[in-house]
Amino acid sequence: MPRRATTAGNGGGDLPGLAEASVRPAKPIEAEHAGHRDRLRERFAEAGAGALADYELLELLLFRLIPRRDTKPIAKALLARFGSLSEVVNAPVARLAEVPGMGESSALDLRIVAAVNERAMRSAIRSREVLSSWSAVIDYCTAAMAHQTREEFRILFLDRKNGLIADEVQQVGTVDHTPVYPREVVRRALELAATAIILVHNHPSGDPTPSRADIEMTKTIAETAKPLGISIHDHVIVGRSGHVSLKGLRLI
Numbered sequence: 001m002p003r004r005a006t007t008a009g010n011g012g013g014d015l016p017g018l019a020e021a022s023v024r025p026a027k028p029i030e031a032e033h034a035g036h037r038d039r040l041r042e043r044f045a046e047a048g049a050g051a052l053a054d055y056e057l058l059e060l061l062l063f064r065l066i067p068r069r070d071t072k073p074i075a076k077a078l079l080a081r082f083g084s085l086s087e088v089v090n091a092p093v094a095r096l097a098e099v100p101g102m103g104e105s106s107a108l109d110l111r112i113v114a115a116v117n118e119r120a121m122r123s124a125i126r127s128r129e130v131l132s133s134w135s136a137v138i139d140y141c142t143a144a145m146a147h148q149t150r151e152e153f154r155i156l157f158l159d160r161k162n163g164l165i166a167d168e169v170q171q172v173g174t175v176d177h178t179p180v181y182p183r184e185v186v187r188r189a190l191e192l193a194a195t196a197i198i199l200v201h202n203h204p205s206g207d208p209t210p211s212r213a214d215i216e217m218t219k220t221i222a223e224t225a226k227p228l229g230i231s232i233h234d235h236v237i238v239g240r241s242g243h244v245s246l247k248g249l250r251l252i
Contacts, residue, residue: 036072037063054085061113065106074101087240089114090147118143122167130198131162131233137198138236138243145202146238151178153201155185157194158233165192175204182221189230197225199235208239215251222252 040060043051055075062071077099082088089110096107121140130137145152153171156164171178189197222232235246246252
């Protein structure tokens with residue numbers, strides 16, 4: 001896409017917690033810390049995630065990843081460094097490992113949690129009629145793309161009942177540019193016997209506002225697809241600050 005859119009391990013088997021121990025010698029959890037963990041688990045079990053602050057929910061997860069440490073200061077340090085729970089679990093492993101108390105092993109475990117969440121959301125939209133579960137589609141696309149450091153152009157291919165046939169990343173570009181080829185988009189839709197598609201791409205800057213090139217590219221794909229009986233349901237742009245629907249803006 002020209003300027004946003006153009007038409008055209010743990011170090012080889014180290015014991016778990018070894019990386020964390022390199023930051024500060026591991027000490028047995030004192031009784032007060034053990035009691036804190038039990039109380040936090042009980043609150044979650046009785047009242048659910050809504051009863052916990054973000055740092056407390058992150059603490060719960062870190063209990064399992066870093067079993068021999070007081071994880072409250074680590075959770076707070078992660079949120080202070082990255083700004084939000086979403087940014088924490090989507091941060092690169094190397095940057096997570098820089099936070100005192102983490103280490104590469106625990107950082108990788110956090111990324112695994114994010115991957116499981118993304119896969120679960122993807123499976124949810126596969127089992128439904130896509131347009132009737134639009135919020136689930138947006139949640140999935142946001143989880144999959146909003147935190148990427150390079151632009152990605154994704155297409156959701158739909159059948160006549162708006163069921164999901166395939167979800168494919170067609171192109172990966174730079175920080176502000178992904179090449180998109182309308183004929184290739186339409187060719188792939190025909191190969192899959194799709195009758196409609198949803199276009200999705202991300203803005204690594206965080207601002208999902210569509211550029212003029214984004215709008216022109218979308219119109220070109222729509223004009224190419226229409227004579228072949230393929231509809232463009234929407235073009236969604238996602239960023240860390242939210243998402244924008246070109247259909248919602250009446251731009252397609």
